[in-house]
Amino acid sequence: MHTGYVSVRLGLLALLDDADMYGYQLKSAFEARTGGVWPLNIGQVYTTLARLERDGLVATSTRDGNGEGGGDGGEGGRTADDRQHVYSITAAGRRELADWFAESPAEGPPPRDELIAKVLLAAAGGSERALGVVTAQRTALFTALQARRRALRAARAAENGGGNGHGAGDGEPEAEGEAGGDEALAAALVQDALVIRAESELRWLDQCEARLLSRRSAGASTRRST
Amino acid sequence: MSVLELCDVVKRYGAGPTEVVALDHVSLAVEPGELMAVMGPSGSGKSTVLHLGGGLEAPSTGRVLVGGRDIATLAPTGLAALRRREVGFVFQRLNLVPSLTAAENVLLPLEFDGVRGREAARRAGEALEAVGLARPHDRFPDDLSGGEQQRVAIARALAGRHQLILADEPTGSLDTVTGDLIIELLASQCEAGTAVVLVTHEPRYASWADRVVFLRDGSVVDEAAPAPPPERALAAPASAPGR
Numbered sequence: 001m002h003t004g005y006v007s008v009r010l011g012l013l014a015l016l017d018d019a020d021m022y023g024y025q026l027k028s029a030f031e032a033r034t035g036g037v038w039p040l041n042i043g044q045v046y047t048t049l050a051r052l053e054r055d056g057l058v059a060t061s062t063r064d065g066n067g068e069g070g071g072d073g074g075e076g077g078r079t080a081d082d083r084q085h086v087y088s089i090t091a092a093g094r095r096e097l098a099d100w101f102a103e104s105p106a107e108g109p110p111p112r113d114e115l116i117a118k119v120l121l122a123a124a125g126g127s128e129r130a131l132g133v134v135t136a137q138r139t140a141l142f143t144a145l146q147a148r149r150r151a152l153r154a155a156r157a158a159e160n161g162g163g164n165g166h167g168a169g170d171g172e173p174e175a176e177g178e179a180g181g182d183e184a185l186a187a188a189l190v191q192d193a194l195v196i197r198a199e200s201e202l203r204w205l206d207q208c209e210a211r212l213l214s215r216r217s218a219g220a221s222t223r224r225s226t
Numbered sequence: 227m228s229v230l231e232l233c234d235v236v237k238r239y240g241a242g243p244t245e246v247v248a249l250d251h252v253s254l255a256v257e258p259g260e261l262m263a264v265m266g267p268s269g270s271g272k273s274t275v276l277h278l279g280g281g282l283e284a285p286s287t288g289r290v291l292v293g294g295r296d297i298a299t300l301a302p303t304g305l306a307a308l309r310r311r312e313v314g315f316v317f318q319r320l321n322l323v324p325s326l327t328a329a330e331n332v333l334l335p336l337e338f339d340g341v342r343g344r345e346a347a348r349r350a351g352e353a354l355e356a357v358g359l360a361r362p363h364d365r366f367p368d369d370l371s372g373g374e375q376q377r378v379a380i381a382r383a384l385a386g387r388h389q390l391i392l393a394d395e396p397t398g399s400l401d402t403v404t405g406d407l408i409i410e411l412l413a414s415q416c417e418a419g420t421a422v423v424l425v426t427h428e429p430r431y432a433s434w435a436d437r438v439v440f441l442r443d444g445s446v447v448d449e450a451a452p453a454p455p456p457e458r459a460l461a462a463p464a465s466a467p468g469r
Contacts (some may be wrong), residue, residue: 139450142429147453
């Protein structure tokens with residue numbers, strides 16, 4: 001999975017591609033743009049910005065005053081620590097960003113997925129052990145997915161004014177104004193991705209179970225026939 | 227009282243060397259308003275749970291209680307009445323009567339049950355409204371999309387005002403958007419107090435359930451049930467954890 005350094009780095013570049021910003025604005029914008037599921041700490045933002053600057057992908061300029069020229073408004077959350085640096089993307093930064101958008105995730109080896117590793121390593125210890133791992137992992141994943149579904153339903157019911165969940169109408173959250181709509185869209189896209197990823201892992205575990213069971217019964221009939 | 231209860235149920239098919247144990251000492255209880263999903267590889271006993279719950283088959287040993295009544299104690303006529311009045315079925319294959327309109331398909335079991343005339347028509351109309359079937363309701367199954375046909379099948383299960391709906395792969399032939407709507411529809415019935423048992427092999431749909439039961443080789447191997455929502459947690463005994 002792409003976590004940590006890479007995605008924050010490219011996320012900040014993508015935001016700066018739209019507008020020059022202060023560090024604190026970048027933090028808020030990143031969180032809003034990614035549906036609020038990847039909180040950033042401000043230290044991480046500045047560390048990443050320092051690396052981006054070192055690599056020539058962003059440039060800084062110093063401005064004083066209150067938010068002038070640094071994109072619009074933000075949360076007014078700048079602190080004394082903010083050093084009033086305004087960041088902007090460089091031509092090299094734009095190229096890096098374009099390359100990243102163009103690059104396919106299928107290139108390169110598959111990520112070393114922890115769930116896959118657990119099942120593979122358990123299978124080395126025999127079908128029964130692997131089935132046990134499959135069962136436990138599946139239950140845990142399912143419980144999380146059920147809880148997520150429930151939260152989504154509750155959020156949607158609240159959005160519909162506690163409405164009667166009657167009818168099978170469209171379930172899209174309503175956009176409230178431009179900015180709110182963007183954030184709602186980001187949140188919906190992130191939720192979809194998390195639900196679908198969980199579904200695919202669960203499907204894979206079901207497949208593992210079926211393969212392990214058929215291997216076990218094949219093993220049993222071989223033993224019987226010999 | 228549980229709507230459906232399986233107590234230490236064993237179900238065997240065949241005898242001697244060809245005997246198959248479909249369920250091997252399974253105990254389950256489904257409460258009013260609960261959506262329970264049953265999952266498992268093919269041959270794990272999922273459909274047998276539904277057949278027993280609907281009184282379509284009897285257990286080899288153990289007891290099956292529907293609405294608190296042991297189905298083994300019912301005479302055939304009593305069993306038929308129980309199937310009609312207390313249990314609604316939604317199958318993967320829709321089993322609509324092709325020569326009857328959507329509304330007539332919903333009416334049919336009501337008429338079997340002695341509900342006639344305006345009362346029957348009113349209930350059928352309400353059920354079709356509840357499932358959101360677009361008008362007109364006098365279209366024939368062949369003129370309906372797969373999703374619409376499944377809505378009619380669910381309306382038929384609802385019109386009987388059953389306390390228990392047994393659904394066997396109800397999303398089977400549907401695309402995911404329509405499938406989601408069908409499951410949402412079943413889930414909304416639970417909010418009104420109906421219990422639903424949903425057999426599916428799709429995690430997508432099973433994840434709507436309050437509780438997911440996993441079968442393997444005829445036995446329950448595990449259950450997934452997140453902590454109940456706050457209002458139910460308050461009603462439950464303080465000592466009861468999530469499952």
